[in-house]
Amino acid sequence: MSFPRAPWPHTRMRRMRKDDFSRRMMRESVLTPSDLIYPVFIIEGENRTETVASMPGVERMSIDLLCREAEELAALGVPAMALFPSTPAEAKSLDAAEAWNPDGLVQRCTRAIKAAVPAMAVITDVALDPFTIHGQDGILDEDGYVLNEETVQALVRQALSHAEAGADFVAPSDMMDGRIGEIRQALEDNHHILTRIMAYSAKYASAYYGPFRDAVGSAGNLGKADKNTYQMDPGNSDEALHEIALDLAEGADVVMVKPGMPYLDVIRRVKDEFKVPVFAYQVSGEYAMHMAAFQNGWLDEDKVMMESLLAFKRAGASGILTYFAKRAAQRLQNQPS
Numbered sequence: 001m002s003f004p005r006a007p008w009p010h011t012r013m014r015r016m017r018k019d020d021f022s023r024r025m026m027r028e029s030v031l032t033p034s035d036l037i038y039p040v041f042i043i044e045g046e047n048r049t050e051t052v053a054s055m056p057g058v059e060r061m062s063i064d065l066l067c068r069e070a071e072e073l074a075a076l077g078v079p080a081m082a083l084f085p086s087t088p089a090e091a092k093s094l095d096a097a098e099a100w101n102p103d104g105l106v107q108r109c110t111r112a113i114k115a116a117v118p119a120m121a122v123i124t125d126v127a128l129d130p131f132t133i134h135g136q137d138g139i140l141d142e143d144g145y146v147l148n149e150e151t152v153q154a155l156v157r158q159a160l161s162h163a164e165a166g167a168d169f170v171a172p173s174d175m176m177d178g179r180i181g182e183i184r185q186a187l188e189d190n191h192h193i194l195t196r197i198m199a200y201s202a203k204y205a206s207a208y209y210g211p212f213r214d215a216v217g218s219a220g221n222l223g224k225a226d227k228n229t230y231q232m233d234p235g236n237s238d239e240a241l242h243e244i245a246l247d248l249a250e251g252a253d254v255v256m257v258k259p260g261m262p263y264l265d266v267i268r269r270v271k272d273e274f275k276v277p278v279f280a281y282q283v284s285g286e287y288a289m290h291m292a293a294f295q296n297g298w299l300d301e302d303k304v305m306m307e308s309l310l311a312f313k314r315a316g317a318s319g320i321l322t323y324f325a326k327r328a329a330q331r332l333q334n335q336p337s
């Protein structure tokens with residue numbers, strides 16, 4: 001009997017793919033609960049939740065319920081939560097002073113979670129958009145341009161108030177120039193030398209943030225305006241490397257690329273160039289797209305969710321902010337990869 005032969009040198013890529021054991025043995029990237037960060041939306045009140053129409057399965061929650069979430073997430077092995085406030089309209093202003101109110105939603109929620117579940121890392125967002133009546137991330141001049149230095153001063157106050165409340169990471173997502181250095185200096189000067197900075201360094205002016213702006217209630221304030229004078233042009237990636245270099249030099253501990261899946265190439269470039277922890281944000285619009293397909297039965301929920309997250313690991317991300325964090329961790333507990 002003669003068999004058809006593979007050509008010399010008899011390379012058969014399918015040998016290692018034949019069995020589960022050899023597939024597992026050559027797997028290059030794996031997802032674990034330690035890779036996941038859960039973004040959550042805070043509201044006032046007790047024992048309250050609100051649904052977010054454009055993010056099925058995501059609920060805004062009162063602080064007491066978020067403490068329970070923190071317990072569940074810790075038990076699942078998820079190391080961190082990222083807090084975003086849904087600020088009542090009456091607390092918004094032109095100068096965003098609510099951002100550094102020691103009794104603001106984020107500050108109270110940080111204290112509550114750190115008291116209830118000390119092992120859960122709390123990451124707070126440093127940007128003014130949930131607190132301004134126009135929904136921009138900073139302070140405006142008469143022409144509506146976001147002022148850099150004035151905004152950075154406000155961000156420093158906001159970051160300090162988060163550190164004082166016990167935040168483990170402050171995460172500036174505003175894209176002002178020089179803010180990482182100013183925040184780092186203020187943290188050092190105020191004895192918060194170990195408060196980490198997770199810098200939203202390569203943050204693009206993306207239309208994928210729409211559902212998030214619904215969730216924090218800034219969409220109506222922003223209207224048709226955009227953030228193109230401070231967030232990055234989606235066509236650029238050399239510029240992302242420049243931004244990352246600056247944020248690292250100014251004292252960032254972790255840098256981030258955002259959005260996620262449409263920017264995997266940027267994650268890979270940043271990782272190859274700098275060899276530092278790079279995090280990715282699978283943003284609200286990416287979540288909404290996935291959920292729409294799942295709810296229509298067009299895509300397999302579990303499998304596509306896990307594949308989308310694994311892709312970030314392959315691209316070089318050390319951590320992934322994702323609204324799927326809890327579901328993915330539950331799935332990993334039942335079926336570790």
Ligand code: PBG
Binds near residue numbers: 137212
């Ligand atoms: C605030 C901020 C935004 C997101 C995180 N922090 C929105 C924006 O810049 O307009 C987006 C997160 C998401 O879409 O899931 N500066």
